[in-house]
Amino acid sequence: MPAATEVSVPDLGDFTDVPVIEIHVAAGDVVSEEDPLITLESDKATMEIPSPAAGTVRELRVEIGERVQKGSLILLLDTGGALTQPPPLTDQQEPPGQEAPDPVAVAQEPARRSAAAVPPSATQTSTPVIAVEPGPPADFEGVHAGPGVRRLARELGVDLAAMSGSGPKGRLTKDDLLAAVRGPVATTTGAQGAGIPEIPAQDFSKFGPVEIRPLSRIQRLSGLQLHRSWLNIPHVTHNDEADITDLDAYRRELDTVARAEGYRVTLLAFLIKASVSALREFPKFNSSLTPEKDALIYKSYYHIGVAVDTPDGLVVPAIRDADRKGIREISQELGAVSARARDGKLGLADLQGGCFTVSSLGGIGGTGFTPIINAPEVALLGVVRSRTAPVWDGTEFVPRLMLPLSLSYDHRVIDGALAARFARYLCHLLEDVRRLVL
Numbered sequence: 001m002p003a004a005t006e007v008s009v010p011d012l013g014d015f016t017d018v019p020v021i022e023i024h025v026a027a028g029d030v031v032s033e034e035d036p037l038i039t040l041e042s043d044k045a046t047m048e049i050p051s052p053a054a055g056t057v058r059e060l061r062v063e064i065g066e067r068v069q070k071g072s073l074i075l076l077l078d079t080g081g082a083l084t085q086p087p088p089l090t091d092q093q094e095p096p097g098q099e100a101p102d103p104v105a106v107a108q109e110p111a112r113r114s115a116a117a118v119p120p121s122a123t124q125t126s127t128p129v130i131a132v133e134p135g136p137p138a139d140f141e142g143v144h145a146g147p148g149v150r151r152l153a154r155e156l157g158v159d160l161a162a163m164s165g166s167g168p169k170g171r172l173t174k175d176d177l178l179a180a181v182r183g184p185v186a187t188t189t190g191a192q193g194a195g196i197p198e199i200p201a202q203d204f205s206k207f208g209p210v211e212i213r214p215l216s217r218i219q220r221l222s223g224l225q226l227h228r229s230w231l232n233i234p235h236v237t238h239n240d241e242a243d244i245t246d247l248d249a250y251r252r253e254l255d256t257v258a259r260a261e262g263y264r265v266t267l268l269a270f271l272i273k274a275s276v277s278a279l280r281e282f283p284k285f286n287s288s289l290t291p292e293k294d295a296l297i298y299k300s301y302y303h304i305g306v307a308v309d310t311p312d313g314l315v316v317p318a319i320r321d322a323d324r325k326g327i328r329e330i331s332q333e334l335g336a337v338s339a340r341a342r343d344g345k346l347g348l349a350d351l352q353g354g355c356f357t358v359s360s361l362g363g364i365g366g367t368g369f370t371p372i373i374n375a376p377e378v379a380l381l382g383v384v385r386s387r388t389a390p391v392w393d394g395t396e397f398v399p400r401l402m403l404p405l406s407l408s409y410d411h412r413v414i415d416g417a418l419a420a421r422f423a424r425y426l427c428h429l430l431e432d433v434r435r436l437v438l
């Protein structure tokens with residue numbers, strides 16, 4: 001048998017010990033280049049590891065729940081065509097002629113055995129009966145749950161193997177765990193969790209036809225991040241507007257040339273350059289609080305996050321070292337990273353290290369909004385569609401193109417006066433494009 005190609009986990013940025021939450025192939029499967037092999041999940045994002053080449057899977061070397069890092073062996077791949085003989089058996093494989101067990105079914109089997117052992121009277125309650133043991137398994141082997149749920153279960157002393165999940169493919173979610181801990185009696189007067197009362201559940205089907213559509217993976221992950229940021233940061237939003245009449249005329253000239261070369265020059269590239277200049281002028285905006293919340297970490301690099309709308313939800317990749325790039329280079333990179341985001345091809349490294357984020361709704365509309373800060377950043381700039389408005393020039397009203405700006409900031413770090421100066425400085429830069437090259 002010819003030697004097989006070893007397929008390993010690529011560079012994951014700063015992440016190590018990332019759990020495998022899905023395996024998309026089995027021994028004997030034929031895969032094409034870029035086909036997903038496994039899915040990893042960190043606290044910030046999920047990532048599919050694609051096949052580096054076409055071939056046939058000879059042997060899997062990972063399991064669901066196993067933690068991997070850069071260089072961890074995923075599988076052996078025969079790239080010379082289909083296998084001419086059956087792949088070697090492993091401890092997890094059945095002999096020929098027997099159907100291999102479904103990983104999800106295996107993960108749910110302990111829950112089915114536990115449910116079968118519960119008396120009929122207990123199964124009629126609205127909340128599942130959970131077996132609480134003094135020492136639950138350290139890693140809950142065979143349980144289909146993410147690292148956050150496993151960690152919380154260990155803290156609460158709950159055995160996940162005795163539970164059934166409501167997530168995709170029977171996956172246990174945090175809501176499943178919390179519902180089990182709360183028990184069948186729901187409180188209506190007391191606060192839950194972090195002192196926030198739960199929204200009472202309703203059966204909407206009583207009022208008419210309904211359809212349940214699960215949130216995308218990106219929406220589930222970003223939703224937790226946004227909720228955490230909103231609860232932990234005292235948000236304040238400062239609004240201003242910039243006269244971009246001259247800047248937009250210059251942008252249109254650059255865009256005409258760029259179209260012929262296969263990319264676009266949008267206002268976002270100028271906003272990124274202006275943000276870098278403003279961060280240099282007001283370095284507190286390019287900082288983060290220490291974990292103890294008693295000091296600031298000032299950053300000497302300028303990675304600007306860009307909120308990208310995708311079919312599956314919002315993602316925020318970072319344009320790295322934006323201070324070293326011109327409008328042309330930033331515009332080309334924006335086009336490339338936006339395309340990767342929409343195709344679901346962003347890596348974990350693309351989503352790390354942002355200092356300050358720009359969220360633009362200019363292509364849709366609006367007059368202003370309060371963007372949620374992308375923690376651990378301390379500020380975020382939101383822009384909406386520019387509009388032509390009459391502006392007094394000292395003699396008469398003249399039509400000018402005005403751009404509304406919405407600056408959200410962490411009031412623990414930045415006060416209102418500093419935010420107003422930062423926003424005005426941004427407007428000052430945008431109102432004369434020559435200032436962006438100084």
